[in-house]
Amino acid sequence: MIDREFHSIRRLPPYVFAEVNAMKAQARARGADIIDFGMGNPDSATPRHIVDKLVEAVQNPRTHRYSNSRGIPGLRKALAGYYARRFGVDLDPDGEVVVTIGSKEGLANLAQAISSPGDIILAPNPSYPIHMFGFIIAGAAIRSLNMTGDAPLLALLERAVQHSVPKPTAVVLNFPANPTTEVVDLDFYGPIVEFCRKHEIYILSDIAYAEIYFDGKPPPSILQIPGAKDIAVEFYSLSKTYSMPGWRIGFAAGNRRLCAALARVKSYLDYGAFTPIQVAAATALNGPQDCVEEIRTLYRERRDVLVEGLNAAGWHVPSPPATMFAWAPLPPGYEQMGSLEFAKVLLDKAGVAVSPGVGFGEHGEGFVRFGLVENKHRIRQATRNIKAMLAGDRPRATTERTEPSRPAKPQIRAVS
Numbered sequence: 001m002i003d004r005e006f007h008s009i010r011r012l013p014p015y016v017f018a019e020v021n022a023m024k025a026q027a028r029a030r031g032a033d034i035i036d037f038g039m040g041n042p043d044s045a046t047p048r049h050i051v052d053k054l055v056e057a058v059q060n061p062r063t064h065r066y067s068n069s070r071g072i073p074g075l076r077k078a079l080a081g082y083y084a085r086r087f088g089v090d091l092d093p094d095g096e097v098v099v100t101i102g103s104k105e106g107l108a109n110l111a112q113a114i115s116s117p118g119d120i121i122l123a124p125n126p127s128y129p130i131h132m133f134g135f136i137i138a139g140a141a142i143r144s145l146n147m148t149g150d151a152p153l154l155a156l157l158e159r160a161v162q163h164s165v166p167k168p169t170a171v172v173l174n175f176p177a178n179p180t181t182e183v184v185d186l187d188f189y190g191p192i193v194e195f196c197r198k199h200e201i202y203i204l205s206d207i208a209y210a211e212i213y214f215d216g217k218p219p220p221s222i223l224q225i226p227g228a229k230d231i232a233v234e235f236y237s238l239s240k241t242y243s244m245p246g247w248r249i250g251f252a253a254g255n256r257r258l259c260a261a262l263a264r265v266k267s268y269l270d271y272g273a274f275t276p277i278q279v280a281a282a283t284a285l286n287g288p289q290d291c292v293e294e295i296r297t298l299y300r301e302r303r304d305v306l307v308e309g310l311n312a313a314g315w316h317v318p319s320p321p322a323t324m325f326a327w328a329p330l331p332p333g334y335e336q337m338g339s340l341e342f343a344k345v346l347l348d349k350a351g352v353a354v355s356p357g358v359g360f361g362e363h364g365e366g367f368v369r370f371g372l373v374e375n376k377h378r379i380r381q382a383t384r385n386i387k388a389m390l391a392g393d394r395p396r397a398t399t400e401r402t403e404p405s406r407p408a409k410p411q412i413r414a415v416s
Helices: 018-029 048-058 073-087 103-114 130-137 153-162 186-199 256-269 275-286 290-312 339-350 376-390
Strands: 097-100 120-125 141-146 170-174 202-206 232-237 250-254 325-329 367-371
Touching: 018 339, 048 275, 073 097, 073 250, 073 275, 097 103, 097 256, 103 130, 103 202, 103 232, 103 250, 103 256, 120 130, 130 141, 141 153, 153 186, 186 202, 232 256, 250 256, 290 325, 290 376, 339 367, 339 376
Parallel strands: 120 141, 120 170, 170 202, 202 232
Antiparallel strands: 097 250, 232 250, 325 367
């Protein structure tokens, strides 16, 4: 029997969320009520008009056939229309837009298309795991950009180019950022685009949370910068904006060469998302947008309840300006414990599940991430439990509930 590990699997580190997930499963098996902030899995219903369009489209047997791997024309036009309205950016639906089966799939397949063993990719750290591991699976080498330090991103890029052999192929950007919730303005992107054009480095920008913002101006697109389409492609997802995570629909938009490379790889791997889902996604983008404001308000209210409750418990957590997360430094007295051990303590003593920051990269150590995926009542209960824990009590997770229960989330092997 051959027992050596496959090369691509050997390059993936142990799954740091596995221990917390195993503890959640054991607690729930005992009948415990776990308040779960661990995964960024939207819990509200997809807006009714989008669901209705899906139902209508699925009644047509022609939509049950193979779809188009780069996306149906109507959906690509809808995304181009969204970029024109929201960002003032003109896109060619035929050459500058590719529909993906979620932005995660798009990033992973583009990594396969543009990188090979020995290539260097610059990726933020901490970051959403696919930003790094999509390229690691493709065989590339990752040079991390420490997003928690004092150095500005441009200085990090300059240093990376100076000390990388060969020259980096691409850099991944993510604003609003998961997990750190950081946002940037349009002026931030200008020098980055200029630098990457000069050094012939592609930019892969992830704006999955562009519509989940709470304070100040709406987050910009890097494609608003003149000349950005020469080097940049942007990934967007409907998962959070329209509460459509399980629908798995997203986009890549921008540079023609990158879009063509992604489309070519996809043509070998898939036939695109189910056509009725694409039809409904076009309705989401073209239809009434008041549902987006409702979703934004929902997360804002949950953010405020969580942050206020944690601060009242003696745990100072900055109020996130965007995304559906809160990025929390470990509370006083627990700083030396490490994020994974603290997450386990929080689960055991307060019945609250969070994601350990180290799971998003070494520079995420010292933090945990809360996903705003529980209702306000449950968030208040969680902060009460945490307050008791921090005060020295040890409340045990209980089977008592003060509202109808929701089905437990399945145990997963990845984070969102």
